[in-house]
Amino acid sequence: xxxxxxxxxxxxxxxxxxxxxxxxxxxxxxxxxxxxxxxxxxxxxxxxxxxxxxxxxxxxxxxxxxxxxxxxxxxxxxxxxxxxxxxxxxxxxxxxxxxxxxxx
Numbered sequence: 024x025x026x027x028x029x030x031x032x033x034x035x036x037x038x039x040x041x042x043x044x045x046x047x048x049x050x051x052x053x054x055x056x057x058x059x060x061x062x063x064x065x066x067x068x069x070x071x072x073x074x075x076x077x078x079x080x081x082x083x084x085x086x087x088x089x090x091x092x093x094x095x096x097x098x099x100x101x102x103x104x105x106x107x108x109x110x111x112x113x114x115x116x117x118x119x120x121x122x123x124x125x126x127x
Contacts, residue, residue: 078122
């Protein structure tokens with residue numbers, strides 16, 4: 024845009040995994056649930072450089088792919104999987120940052 028203001032796009036990739044084990048007394052045996060999360064995409068943003076070395080940035084939104092999967096073992100619950108590709112603009116996708124550049 025100008026010498027001190029730039030449009031940016033920050034890429035991100037994330038993965039999460041959890042294992043839940045339950046033991047029941049009586050007729051029901053123990054059960055286990057495995058949960059996997061995956062996310063990859065970009066967030067559009069803007070950066071402002073008040074000096075040549077410091078940058079202030081803000082990003083809002085997420086364009087990308089997310090997947091959520093639960094596998095149940097020895098349980099009465101069915102396995103579950105969902106996948107989405109799209110654009111998300113909610114308040115949890117608002118990020119602010121401060122950067123220092125060594126050689127700019």
